[in-house]
Amino acid sequence: MNTRAAAVMILNTLPATGYNYESAIDAFLKINNCSSPDRDFIYLLVKGTIQNQSLLDYLIEQTRNNSAKRLEITARNLLRVGALQIVVLKTPPHAAVNETVAAAHQLQRSDLAALINGVLRHIPQESVWRERLGQLELAEALAIEFSHPRWLVEKWLNAFGRENTIDLLAFNNKYQAIFFRHNPLRIHWSEFEAKLQADNYRIEIYETAPVVFFLVDRPGDLLKSEHFECGYCSVQDYSQSLAVRLLDPQPGEKILDACAAPGGKATMIAQLTKNRANILANDRTINKIESIKESACRLGIDSLNYSVNDAAGAKFPMFDKILLDAPCSGSGVLARRADLRWSRKPGDLIQAQALQLRLLANLAGFLRDKGVLVYSTCSIEPEENWTAVQMFLERHPHFSVDTAVKFVDQRYCDQKGAVMVLPFEHNLTGSFAVRLVKH
Numbered sequence: 001m002n003t004r005a006a007a008v009m010i011l012n013t014l015p016a017t018g019y020n021y022e023s024a025i026d027a028f029l030k031i032n033n034c035s036s037p038d039r040d041f042i043y044l045l046v047k048g049t050i051q052n053q054s055l056l057d058y059l060i061e062q063t064r065n066n067s068a069k070r071l072e073i074t075a076r077n078l079l080r081v082g083a084l085q086i087v088v089l090k091t092p093p094h095a096a097v098n099e100t101v102a103a104a105h106q107l108q109r110s111d112l113a114a115l116i117n118g119v120l121r122h123i124p125q126e127s128v129w130r131e132r133l134g135q136l137e138l139a140e141a142l143a144i145e146f147s148h149p150r151w152l153v154e155k156w157l158n159a160f161g162r163e164n165t166i167d168l169l170a171f172n173n174k175y176q177a178i179f180f181r182h183n184p185l186r187i188h189w190s191e192f193e194a195k196l197q198a199d200n201y202r203i204e205i206y207e208t209a210p211v212v213f214f215l216v217d218r219p220g221d222l223l224k225s226e227h228f229e230c231g232y233c234s235v236q237d238y239s240q241s242l243a244v245r246l247l248d249p250q251p252g253e254k255i256l257d258a259c260a261a262p263g264g265k266a267t268m269i270a271q272l273t274k275n276r277a278n279i280l281a282n283d284r285t286i287n288k289i290e291s292i293k294e295s296a297c298r299l300g301i302d303s304l305n306y307s308v309n310d311a312a313g314a315k316f317p318m319f320d321k322i323l324l325d326a327p328c329s330g331s332g333v334l335a336r337r338a339d340l341r342w343s344r345k346p347g348d349l350i351q352a353q354a355l356q357l358r359l360l361a362n363l364a365g366f367l368r369d370k371g372v373l374v375y376s377t378c379s380i381e382p383e384e385n386w387t388a389v390q391m392f393l394e395r396h397p398h399f400s401v402d403t404a405v406k407f408v409d410q411r412y413c414d415q416k417g418a419v420m421v422l423p424f425e426h427n428l429t430g431s432f433a434v435r436l437v438k439h
Helices: 003-012 021-031 036-051 053-064 073-087 093-106 110-120 126-133 138-145 150-160 162-172 189-198 219-223 238-247 264-272 286-298 348-364 386-395
Strands: 180-182 203-207 213-216 233-235 254-257 278-283 304-308 319-325 367-377 399-402 419-421 431-438
Touching: 003 021, 003 036, 003 073, 003 093, 021 036, 036 053, 036 073, 053 073, 053 110, 053 126, 053 138, 073 093, 073 110, 093 110, 126 138, 138 150, 138 162, 150 162, 180 264, 189 203, 213 219, 233 264, 238 264, 238 319, 238 367, 238 419, 238 431, 254 264, 264 278, 264 286, 264 304, 264 319, 278 286, 286 304, 319 348, 348 367, 348 386, 367 386, 386 399, 386 431
Parallel strands: 254 278, 254 319, 278 304, 319 367
Antiparallel strands: 180 213, 180 233, 203 213, 367 431, 399 431, 419 431
């Protein structure tokens, strides 16, 4: 099958936000036999189209003097995929046009060939469209060039300034390396490293303690390998692991991971405590809990117990430590989730904050005196981070902040005592975490 046609077929099934595109790709590939390179290219085309949507539509409109969104869905997505190849993937224009026309024929839309030729052959040169963007107001120009919602660009310009915002937007549109976390419960690092080297992986160690985080030159192969199936490693963004470092879990402690899916933090807690802590992994749906169970089984973890509850209102036993990785806007991980930027609205931050405060207030009642509650998000927005924490502390004066630098490298900590990872500073996905102690 023509990979461009496959990408358009997948894009046609998605809502305007591109929500759940990875599941749609997986579903398509399960019923269509594609080579590994073709599978990778289909993924690149679908994600790239969603990730660069505003820029692609702007360039299409430059040739039509009409909104790209007024085109019927197959025509729109064929043009977007064609423009992506020319503008982002730097495919020679004649090749991109020919392949896109071939995709139209395979989709039985030969009637679109003239439109594809007419639009794609007249996509303006980069110097031209950049000059035109330069005539627009800054926030609008950046929102188009980097394909982010304008309200979010304006918010970041006010919070971070022009250069940091540009760096942040660019980060969100770049390929992000996959971090792997070694599993010491299954295999010693030196033995695992030797196995990887024997299979000709080039290894880059990012951190060695308390557990090894590493990257490899062929992450897709490792994910499909016997090493992964045997539970020698798992996938977790390094920045997201810092909340567990802040929790500082110890053997023998009773620990709650209140919003545990997809399970990266709960399994890391088990690994750091050598399977000798009493850990309850909780989430709202049985499907999420089942996915955590599968990961724990693969990793050889037997110290996890499970519950299905809404942590904002459920009753729990008392714990020594609680990790609340709260539902949030996900503004720190837009580089991983190409669709997320299009599904967020300004009011979502206040709605998320209200939920976060309900979660904190409820869970605070199930923490023993001198216990630790770590609140974390994958957001870089103050409404969901320090503002929410300060509101909680005002209502719960028996809690105080325990500074993060005692547990996490200072370069990842802010001046107020929390973990604050910013993509434009650390070249990592964004995250926030604060350690609260109950007196």
